[in-house]
Amino acid sequence: MMTPTPNSSLNPSQYKQHWRLRRNNKPAKLINLLRLSPLPLLASIIAMPSLAAGYDISLHPLAFNHQDLSWSIGSGRLLTDRSGYDNQPSFTLDSSSILFASDRGGLHNDIYQYQFIRDGVATAAITQLTDTPKESEYSPQPAANGIRYVVEQGVPHQSVWIEKAGSPRQRAINSMIPSGYYTHHSSLGTLIWARYAYSLYFEPLGAQADERHFVVANAGRSIHAIPNEKAFSYLHKQPDGDRVIKRFVPISGSHTPLISIGNGSEDYGWSSNGWIFNIEANQLRAWPVTSKTDHTDQTLQWQSTQWQSAQWQAVTQLAPPTPAHHSASRIAISPDNRHIAIVWAR
Template sequence: MPNNYKNSTLAGYALLTGLLPGSIHAAGFDVWLYSLDYNEASQQWHLGDAKAITDRDGYDNQPNFSPDSQNLLFTSDRVDAQNDIYQYRLDDGNLSQLTFTPKQSEYSPQAFKTASDGVQIKYVVEQGVPHQSVWQQNANSPRQRAINSLIPAGYFASDEQLGTLIWARYAYSLYFEPLGETADERHFVVANVGRSIHAIPNDNAFSYLHKQLDGDRVIKRFSPLDNSHQRLIALPASASEDYTWSQDNWLFNIDGGALVGWHADSKSDANWQLISPISPPSADYLSASRIAISPDSKHLAVVWQRK
């Protein structure tokens, strides 16, 4: 297994390199793509070369991979300071714009395979304060509402068999909308939650980041089937609140100068493990925030803050 993660060492590295989150105001965000490989024999991950998907002043953020791992979706403010959804093709680097809304912004894209083997994308639409909701669209079709609730949705996580977990903007609380229902006060889940929520692969459940009164941040599992909550693992004190799941149930997070991981199936291991050192790709960047892993576990997208 990879070496056990040493928080004190990495915190020192962060101080030396100026990578503490929020230490300096950033001028924008860029998405970088890393190759990733898992060696079954040694049971170790290898983080490979990095490639810039975006390189400009502005907002390029919130990456998410397509179900076939061939495309990367992200949010970008390239036209008239409006955020739209873009798609980057990994094989040839082709960049295409997927949403065109001059008076609205779209955020947090996610892609899902449809019953007809097509691809559907879902995203949050900002329609004026406080109106934000989750919408969906198929190729060459008008978008439609993906949830019935009028709760202002800042972030969301969808499971096509269960429904949608909604992170309520302004409230920092979660609500769950089962398929065919409407999320409201009866469907309240939990308060004091961070923005990183996910459908857990191979599980009828979701994960969320629960902020404790003592300052700890704990990733927990929520099962809407029995309304249960289960502690998974706490984040290191200086780590980003953004984490991601691989399809084989590894959790990944970035803490200062390290990519760290935890295998959810190893119930006896309560510690993050050091996967690889990871530093800003150039002197133009500060710290890392959002990350996403491709379904085939061969690519890692990392958002870096610009100076």
């Protein structure tokens, strides 16, 4: 979810509108308009009728051709289909289920699990994993014997929590930095996207992130632990408007550009065999990072000078699943690389 800075100049009605839009993950362009003076604010809201009425998740089979190093996806099916918030999919470690955030239980978001495979047989079972009438949970990710997620407890208290089977939830990070997004690496720690600041902080295992653990400013919300590496990736927004996916290695403190997303969605995902996936104008595309990840001086020099010539490989043009849907954004790839989840706006 996007979390813009609240504007103290808004009247109570506008303030409620501000947080309703933020909770529903409205585009950043509109949220920026909420910082304007009252009259332009109301005019802007009225003049923009094409806001998303909801988000749904579709699931597709995914296949990798080892001979020509290409990807293909099969026909998808909607896991959700309603004018509400069903978003932020993440696969479980066994690739049998999808975790997602949803407001289907009321005014606040909870975490749900959609199991699409059980004992090798296709199924369609939805289970509610959290039930907090006065709080919202977002950004679910699998953990050993449980799940991690962000709990929104009011400004500025928002942090990452972990809940294991049969046990109450507990804080998953020590930092008091309000956390909008995060990603966890089991042998390194947690990379935190600071709410309101659009900056990243890294909390090593056993430490507490603070200003001394600042990583980078102007970062996008899509951050990931890179598969099979002791490194993270993040989207870095450049002064000239370009947006570049970069590798961050906490041990060395290095930042290495990987590839520009151009006009693509700021959301991207990783396959477990080292490809980055992204969507531009409903075209699914991928790029192999595996050939340039040995971290030798020669590799780092290549990446620092040649990354701008890297080219995305087209996978397929995505068709909206129903006439009610129009654009695809977030994606997630299962750990076994056999499924891809795609979020569609209504």
